[in-house]
Amino acid sequence: MDTTRKPRHAARLTVTAAVALALLAGCDENGQFALPMPNGKSVATTAGSTKSTKLVERDVEAPEVFSATDQGLWDGRPSLGGVWVAHPDVTEPERVIIRNEANGKFVIGALFRKERDLPGPKLQISSDAAAALSILAGAPAPLNVTALRREETEEAAPIDESATSPVDAPAQVSETALDPIAAAGAAIDAAAATPVAPPAPKPETPRQTSSLAKPFVQLGIFSIEGNANRVAKQMRGAGMVPVIKQSEINGKPFWRVLVGPAGSKSELNNLIKAIKAEGFSDAYAVTN
Template identity: 30%
Template sequence: MKFSIWHMRATGTACALLAIAACEPVVDSQQAQAPSETPVAATPQATEVEVATPRPDLYSVRALAAWDGRPSLGGAWIAHPDVASAERASITEVATGRTITAALFRRDPSIPGPPFQLSADAAQQLGIQPGVSVELDVVAVRMTTVTAPQPTPIAEPTVEHAVAEADSPTPEPVEQVTPVETVATTVPEPRPEPTPPPAPTSAPTTDAAPERPYMQVGTFGVAANAAALVERLQAEGLNAKTVAAGALTRVVVGPASTTAEQAVIRDTLREMGFTDALAVAL
């Protein structure tokens, strides 16, 4: 009987130890050793853009140009007798430095007037008034595609870095010392007496003679029609005459001695209906 009681006590103790061991939490080794996730920075992607590359070896001319004041089709373009084939060109007005990009075509060399002929859109983009000749620098361009890389994005901080910043102690604020203002006493320097400007040696020129003193009114294939127009212009008090241009006859008014006089002639011609008159030099 004593052996049986001892055996029962030993068996109960072993069962109690097994129950306690079963209640202890089990730690997953893979979960304990799993590293923290770190975001991967995105790879910058490049984009392709088109740029205009100057090609003076294909075409480069500096000459006078004008717009006749009439509306034109085809957008912004410029034409010259020496153009072999259609191109894209960079057009720069020499006086103002304003530059645009437009189409470049060939024009009929028999048409009188400045070498370059502008469309209405090109003249308006350059700020050129109708009937006024300006000097342009025209250079052919070719559109090329280049690769422009995108800026590299800033990578977000990792979990370990964020936790480390959160656990780092906050530095105590340092008391700022306000500096004491000091006022420096300065003695003003004596101002020099103003020197009167030198007297001009000669009076400035108020109005100079225009480079193209004639206003071209029209071009005729029949000389009798040109002569009839000259008589009409002379009846209005204008100094008109005919000028031979090969098989054609040009009708011009002038010469004007000043730009102001040329402006009066141009306004008179426009009132008579000749809105496409151009300033030319014979």
């Protein structure tokens, strides 16, 4: 006779009885399962009571940074750098939304400084901007240009209805499900039979590769993904590592091509010099 079975059987009955008592004690007079609170109170769990939020980054208009409404012109020449607009009052490059007030179309692009001695309207646009806004070469159009700023906002995370909503009762319910003692014993047996997987290794924290405030170089903003991919391919051919970042505003996507990050100021200057040598004379340093 195995003398170890009786103690083990007695221990199992003790554990299962304790689990059953805990399950029964956790039910209130309405039959709902209640969770103990630190102050001695209990709160009944109900479907949909858990709320979750997450932080998302969005581009918002910042007219206090820059805003101009004037005639815009494309001179008809093809231009590099994707979607951009130039204005004589610009002090630093900015990301902007460009609207064609004649047809309601808009596009996201970069804003640069325009030389004051150039003839024509104050706003000069690139060939990609003209195509996105349906502006013909040499035909001025009323444009509004407003700076954009990125900010973090809270957004409600989607709730998994399958995890919170009640489901229909099954057609057949086993005796084990109705008997808390049997259910607890089955859970103990399942835990003993299932091997415990080793904990997954924690992901390594990415190392800080640059101490610069603006370690990346932006080549351009594109309204067509294929154009961004072609520029990235050109940069790879020149021995640089490009990054394509997709964003969206008012339901319209756009793609930015970046190179970096640079580890030092001298490396950043050399990177900008190399990119401008590839024809992107308006490339400038950005945060990310």
